[in-house]
Amino acid sequence: MRHITCEGYQAGNAFDELIAPDGHPRPLARGLCDYIAELGSEELSGRVAAVDAAIMTAGITFMVYTESGNIDRAWPFDVIPRIIDGHEWERVEKGLKQRLAALNMFISDIYNEQKIVKDGVFPLEVLQDSKNFRAACVGTMPRFGVWAHVCGTDLVRHSDGEFYVLEDNLRVPSGVSYMLENRRLMKRLFPEVFGRYRIRSMDDYTARLYDTLAALSPRPGERPVIVVLTPGIFNSAYFEHSYLAQQMGAELVEGADLVVLDDDCVYMKNIDGLQRVDVIYRRIDDDFLDPEVFRPDSCLGVRGLMRAWKSGNVGLANAPGAGVADDKVVYAYVPQMIKYYLGEEAILPNVPSYLCMYEKDREYVLANLDKLVVKPANESGGYGMLIGPQSSAEERAKFAALIRENPRNYMAQPTLSLSTAPTLCEEGLAPRHLDLRPFVLQSSQLYVTAGGLTRVAMRKGSLVVNSSQGGGSKDTWIVEGGQ
Amino acid sequence: MLSRVGENLYWMTRNMERADNTARLINAVTLMTLDMPSGATFGWDALLKVAGLDQLFFMHYSEANEDAVMRFLIQDARNPSSIMNCITHGRENTRSFREVLPVESWEWMNELYLYARKELPDQLNRRHRYEVLQGIIRRRQSIVGLLAGTMSRDDAFQFLVLGRNVERAYMTSRILDVSHAIILPSDTPVGKQYGDLLWMNILKALSAHQMYRRHVGVHAGSVQVIGFLLKDPLFPRTLHHCLAEIGERLQFLPHSEQVLQVLRETQAMLRDADVAALAHAGLHEFIDQLQIGLNALHAALCERYFPVSDGPLQAAPDDAEVEE
Numbered sequence: 001m002r003h004i005t006c007e008g009y010q011a012g013n014a015f016d017e018l019i020a021p022d023g024h025p026r027p028l029a030r031g032l033c034d035y036i037a038e039l040g041s042e043e044l045s046g047r048v049a050a051v052d053a054a055i056m057t058a059g060i061t062f063m064v065y066t067e068s069g070n071i072d073r074a075w076p077f078d079v080i081p082r083i084i085d086g087h088e089w090e091r092v093e094k095g096l097k098q099r100l101a102a103l104n105m106f107i108s109d110i111y112n113e114q115k116i117v118k119d120g121v122f123p124l125e126v127l128q129d130s131k132n133f134r135a136a137c138v139g140t141m142p143r144f145g146v147w148a149h150v151c152g153t154d155l156v157r158h159s160d161g162e163f164y165v166l167e168d169n170l171r172v173p174s175g176v177s178y179m180l181e182n183r184r185l186m187k188r189l190f191p192e193v194f195g196r197y198r199i200r201s202m203d204d205y206t207a208r209l210y211d212t213l214a215a216l217s218p219r220p221g222e223r224p225v226i227v228v229l230t231p232g233i234f235n236s237a238y239f240e241h242s243y244l245a246q247q248m249g250a251e252l253v254e255g256a257d258l259v260v261l262d263d264d265c266v267y268m269k270n271i272d273g274l275q276r277v278d279v280i281y282r283r284i285d286d287d288f289l290d291p292e293v294f295r296p297d298s299c300l301g302v303r304g305l306m307r308a309w310k311s312g313n314v315g316l317a318n319a320p321g322a323g324v325a326d327d328k329v330v331y332a333y334v335p336q337m338i339k340y341y342l343g344e345e346a347i348l349p350n351v352p353s354y355l356c357m358y359e360k361d362r363e364y365v366l367a368n369l370d371k372l373v374v375k376p377a378n379e380s381g382g383y384g385m386l387i388g389p390q391s392s393a394e395e396r397a398k399f400a401a402l403i404r405e406n407p408r409n410y411m412a413q414p415t416l417s418l419s420t421a422p423t424l425c426e427e428g429l430a431p432r433h434l435d436l437r438p439f440v441l442q443s444s445q446l447y448v449t450a451g452g453l454t455r456v457a458m459r460k461g462s463l464v465v466n467s468s469q470g471g472g473s474k475d476t477w478i479v480e481g482g483q
Numbered sequence: 484m485l486s487r488v489g490e491n492l493y494w495m496t497r498n499m500e501r502a503d504n505t506a507r508l509i510n511a512v513t514l515m516t517l518d519m520p521s522g523a524t525f526g527w528d529a530l531l532k533v534a535g536l537d538q539l540f541f542m543h544y545s546e547a548n549e550d551a552v553m554r555f556l557i558q559d560a561r562n563p564s565s566i567m568n569c570i571t572h573g574r575e576n577t578r579s580f581r582e583v584l585p586v587e588s589w590e591w592m593n594e595l596y597l598y599a600r601k602e603l604p605d606q607l608n609r610r611h612r613y614e615v616l617q618g619i620i621r622r623r624q625s626i627v628g629l630l631a632g633t634m635s636r637d638d639a640f641q642f643l644v645l646g647r648n649v650e651r652a653y654m655t656s657r658i659l660d661v662s663h664a665i666i667l668p669s670d671t672p673v674g675k676q677y678g679d680l681l682w683m684n685i686l687k688a689l690s691a692h693q694m695y696r697r698h699v700g701v702h703a704g705s706v707q708v709i710g711f712l713l714k715d716p717l718f719p720r721t722l723h724h725c726l727a728e729i730g731e732r733l734q735f736l737p738h739s740e741q742v743l744q745v746l747r748e749t750q751a752m753l754r755d756a757d758v759a760a761l762a763h764a765g766l767h768e769f770i771d772q773l774q775i776g777l778n779a780l781h782a783a784l785c786e787r788y789f790p791v792s793d794g795p796l797q798a799a800p801d802d803a804e805v806e807e
Binding site for chain 2: 056057058059233238242243245246249250251252253254256257268269270271272273
């Protein structure tokens with residue numbers, strides 16, 4: 001029987017969320033470490049097995065695309081939670097709200113007057129080459145001036161103990177259902193430990209999401225008809241689409257279920273005929289949304305949807321074109337945006353970024369490829385990245401060529417030391433690297449989840465936390481007022 | 484409610500009812516073979532006829548022995564109506580409309596699927612087979628009970644009950660039909676005695692034996708059993724009851740007049756049937772007519788409520804939602 005306890009845990013050089021450098025639990029983690037010790041190895045193993053069985057029964061899965069076909073994989077969940085101090089979280093929350101507010105002002109500005117460009121704060125050339133800039137959105141101003149209604153912001157904690165923003169996901173961020181399911185699993189299987197802490201509840205997310213969407217209804221006063229638009233059952237995030245529809249009491253629809261008529265309104269095809277739709281929470285990328293405007297070969301979207309949206313007859317979240325700010329080069333300008341639009345200093349710092357489109361930055365990046373993380377501007381899910389310190393000379397040569405060929409499409413950042421937390425592995429409790437994705441909502445109000453989805457790189461030493469690449473997850477506790 | 488969701492609900496219960504019915508049928512037949520008089524042999528191919536799968540079976544197998552027929556009906560991937568396939572399809576259907584069902588239904592459905600996946604792929608001996616199939620029936624019935632106890636009587640619920648009763652009506656009609664397929668040595672006293680046994684076993688295959696005894700009698704003759712399974716208004720698997728239930732559900736659904744009209748024609752045919760005459764001759768032809776009526780009913784339902792169907796779901800491109 002392996003021995004499972006926080007004692008003798010070997011934290012590495014990174015900041016550890018639960019264990020202090022002297023090897024003792026941090027003050028907020030003491031209760032948890034005592035609890036694990038009291039449970040004992042056998043009981044803990046039994047409960048882990050129960051968690052795994054519950055995940056299988058609940059069908060909490062995601063689709064992984066492999067060469068030998070698609071696999072519906074069980075959600076990998078680590079039972080040791082991550083703990084964050086409530087006071088610290090208040091500051092993070094403020095920072096996240098500030099950031100999304102500024103990003104939405106930026107998107108409105110970019111599709112309208114472009115004052116930030118005229119005032120020389122944001123260079124036009126970044127925009128010209130942006131893959132996610134949608135010409136079809138120019139001149140449009142959605143309600144509240146909000147484009148990104150649901151944002152998943154990726155945070156990492158560096159060895160200096162500070163949270164940095166790694167990226168803002170403004171298109172179709174996923175993961176919130178796993179955050180909610182992680183909490184439900186923890187409550188079901190470790191109920192006693194919840195008595196020892198005051199953990200902020202995150203149950204209200206789906207109600208807040210509903211309110212955020214309802215505020216976009218073009219027909220105020222009535223109970224709006226809200227739908228979740230999914231690419232379908234084979235999509236990797238289908239579990240989440242279905243989950244959110246279920247939790248909000250909304251209809252889960254596919255493109256073929258909707259139609260836009262000559263009155264530029266959206267209807268769904270019901271058993272008793274057509275019913276008007278007020279708000280669409282779409283989980284389909286812009287490209288596939290409307291074959292009339294974007295990719296003409298898309299059979300997932302709805303012909304005429306853009307017309308309906310621009311006429312103000314349907315609310316669309318997130319708005320088409322919001323991805324213009326979801327670009328790793330645009331990212332580098334967020335602190336300037338916050339200053340420009342809000343007259344404030346950014347509360348949450350960016351990771352220092354080198355933009356390969358600028359010669360000076362590019363020379364530095366090419367000379368230091370072995371120390372940097374290089375990212376393409378528009379990819380997501382951890383694809384197409386170079387992690388310098390772990391790369392081969394061959395990979396570095398390949399990236400140098402890519403950067404020279406298309407400098408606008410690449411940016412680089414110093415390799416951050418992602419914080420770690422004790423994670424249940426083959427060898428017992430061992431440190432694994434983490435990030436954190438809180439979800440931020442904005443329409444008539446701003447809202448931040450209490451915590452977020454903590455993703456874990458389950459392989460020893462790995463910094464890649466994406467679930468599509470073998471990442472796991474943990475429950476995240478925002479703990480109020482000590483124990 | 485979305486047409487696509489209505490269609491998936493309808494097929495979900497049809498699939499689950501088919502899995503349940505097949506499991507009951509196999510268990511009843513297994514017990515039946517133990518009762519057989521010496522000199523009589525049971526034709527396993529009769530079971531395939533009941534399931535309407537004899538042609539498909541002989542495309543893949545040369546001989547209808549117990550092992551082959553059981554494998555084909557229970558877990559063969561090439562049989563779209565095998566119990567394993569029905570449960571898999573039912574689960575996939577459920578995944579596409581989780582939001583219209585009570586929250587636990589998906590977990591229970593998933594648990595049934597995991598149970599079937601774990602227990603079915605092995606070669607099943609008779610004793611183990613009986614237990615596993617009972618396990619499937621019990622889990623499926625828990626889901627039916629869960630829905631009955633916790634689901635609003637909305638349109639979604641009506642489609643569930645519709646699918647269940649359409650599938651049941653087909654099954655009962657096929658089981659009645661098989662009686663003519665079993666050739667008995669009827670000019671001997673053994674054959675006469677086995678004739679009673681046959682009709683009793685047909686009742687058992689539909690889980691109807693106990694209710695028949697209670698409401699009709701202990702003797703199972705052809706006229707009584709055919710009359711019971713066609714016309715009894717109280718037992719939930721008789722054709723009369725299935726059709727009445729379908730009619731009642733249609734009343735709740737919008738614009739159902741045309742479908743009801745098709746239903747009434749089949750109900751009239753059933754009402755006018757002369758059971759004593761059918762028991763003597765013409766049962767097979769009568770059941771053919773009934774099944775044509777059921778086909779027309781199914782077609783009318785699809786035309787009325789599921790006109791947008793594009794057939795089976797197509798795989799979406801991987802990048803339709805970039806997992807951010």
